[in-house]
Amino acid sequence: MLSKGTFVSSARNILKGNVIDIINVDNCSVIVVVDIGIPIKSLITTKSLNKMGIGKGTELYVVFKTVSVIVYK
Template identity: 75%
Template sequence: MENDILYTPEEIAQKLRLTKGTVYEMIKRGELEAHRIGRYIRISQTQFENYLLKSKGYDNIYEAILSQEGNDTFANIGLPKIQVDTDLTGKVKVSIRPENIILSMGTFISSARNVHKGKVIDIIIDESKALVTVDIGIPIKSLITIKSLEEMSIEKGTELYVVFKTMSVIVYK
């Protein structure tokens, strides 16, 4: 949070064109993270940006340090190295939309540069879709159809591959 701008709930309300009360409710529900500083609530620029990304459907958000290996750029998020396409350097955040992540029972030849083996740790089923969380060293969420979930017999503990293209990874400061 170093050098991060702090906003009041009122300032966030103005940015989002909502009432102050709605912003407080969003904080209470956990939709918008905030800091409690004494009696005051403040929202950092980073927390606000994370909220905006999540509201646009970006759920897999990670802090990373970029590194070069030959002509390739990787976002280092601990154990998995994620290949990215960016001109940025140093500390960044990366985000991958859950619907851009393919789950596979095995490896296959494709244009996707990111292929990581992992184990299913959570499944949330909605009417026609399932949000599957796979631990690949970090928890990563993939959105698939119920039909795919059933046909692949995916359940907690299932080992599978998480596959996504370099271009699916959003990199920002």
């Protein structure tokens, strides 16, 4: 999940970073790349991107559970 602020959640991984890229996937979704020391990619809807006002440089919290992580080499 991406958030502009912190909140209570069962997810223990909450890392702050800045958006470094936004990649259009199709008319309905984008990949938001957040730099938290390493680049993290999150697939969200274009509607969510616009509603949250996310752009390059936006400060976001990346929130996730460990089981949601996929590592590519």
